[in-house]
Amino acid sequence: MTPMSATPALPLIPLPESKAGELSRLVEGLDASALWWLSGYAAGLASQPGGVARAVSAALAREPVNLPRLSVVYGSQTGNAKRLAEQFARTAETAGLQVRLLRADAYPTRELKNERLLVVVISTQGDGDPPDDARGFVEFVLGKRAPQLAELKFGVLGLGDSSYPKFCEIGRLLDERLAELGASRLLDRAEADVDFDRVARPWAERALQVAREQLKAHAPLATVTPLRPAAAAAGWTREKPFSAEVIANQRLTGRGSDKDIRHIELSLEGASLHYEPGDALGLWPRNPPALVDAVLETLQLDGNAPVSVDELTQPLRLWLSEHRELTRLSRPLLAQHAALAGSADLNRLLSPEHSAQLQKILADYQIIDLLRSWPASWSAEELVAALRPLTPRLYSIASSRSVVGDEAHLTVAHVAYEAFGSTHWGAASHYLASREEAARVPVFIEHNERFRLPRDSSRDVIMIGPGTGVAPFRGFVQERAATGAAGRNWLLFGNPHFRSDFLYQTEWQEALKKGSLNRLDLAFSRDQAEKIYVQHRLAEHGAELYRWLENGAHLYVCGDATRMARDVHEALIEVAVSHGGKSREDAVEYVNQLQQQGRYARDVY
The missing domain is CATH 1.10.287 (Helix Hairpins)
Known part of the structure; x- marks a missing residue:
């Protein structure tokens, strides 16, 4: 929608x-x-x-008084949990249940003690973190203020990525905590990997069945007339992407840079695809042909051999090119390969005491490295069944439709490096970087309501976006200039070197001259002996930053979730301590309040 x-x-x-x-x-x-x-x-x-x-x-x-109700709460970083929760809620509504669907940050936690039937659909990010829109909800449920829930029946569907050590950690923590508070499970927790439909669909069917049974026991099911408007005719979607033409593919980084960052422009003409600044473009990638050839050669398999999986039959090469992950290694695949290879070394890595070594393998190795380092015999059918489905990649849109019309611009870091004696690529970034003008790529819009410019255009905006994290802020500045927003715009950008890595340098300088950008602070980490990052600039300009926030500014962060976003978050707390005169505890609460008010938003990955 x-x-x-x-x-x-x-x-x-x-x-x-x-x-x-x-x-x-x-x-x-x-x-x-x-x-x-x-x-x-x-x-x-x-x-x-x-x-x-x-x-x-x-x-x-x-409306019957006290009609039993099913609450569906979701926490989603990339949109998958949101889609699943919406699908479940629609199905439950159609089945006659009274349903309310809420994003986790909109859920009134004071009502938890009165809930009787609750379904939580939630993803886990990176190293066991909750999605941004669920941080407050998760902290409340796991914290001391959570009430006893003896009358609650619940179900938890966790989404995650098994290539990370704390797979579905947030779903597990919520499931165990709700039970600890006295609630009863409607059904066992489910944990879905990136091919989430395999687990999510049967779990949702079972959850709906037991929810209906519970509500029948208390009151007859309502005849529900949904208050949502009828869905519009299906357009271009994740399942039915639009074939967008590449109209520009330019390298942004200069000579001597260790990075190859591209500015990609795509035509959406004729698609009727609408986006707002802060939204993402979803891309269905294709694996590099050289990588597909390497896998076939290593396993001595025929790329033209037909393979049937899930009632779909097509050549093995097509499976590997367009439908299976080859650049991301997962624990289940490694475990299956260890069994086929009969490797004691690999099996040892799967034991709990070697988890650190396992994570290093999962982080450093691609599938081709595993196949070459520990030879094993795979049939074509076994291989396709074991590999995870290829999933779309999301890129923050680096443009405003108010300025570029039926186009979407992207800022893409091309992943290409040497390891284990051969070139390695990122599936989506290499696919995009290797597309010439007039080529076409399958795309769709992923809306991000959590990352929006303030409705009140007189509000000031602070944008923190090092590296390719600057992408959405190019769209923000374009939009604010085009709509004549009265609020000030402050950008903090960082990268290794000024001379080679200053992305969109001339555009920012022109925006400063025109007044569409009021302040620009830079952090080029490798241009001096001491490394300087954006969080250091926040501390350096803490007094001014705090004044902006106290005057109602909205603050946005985009980029790396593992280090940068955490360091920036900590820097904001320190600013509130140093310049707001707050205790550490009060400063943490101050920053949390900014998030809950929608004045501190993050798009991190």
């Missing part, structure tokens, strides 16, 4: 001034699904004979 644009200026609304103010406060902070619900509800009231008051009274009269 396309998120709604900024709230219309109040003078355009045909309401008394007092009511217009109430309306503005009501919609502030609501996401797209809530706004659509509200618009549908209002339209329903307007269509009732006898006016709104009579319609509301009739609606209340129809």
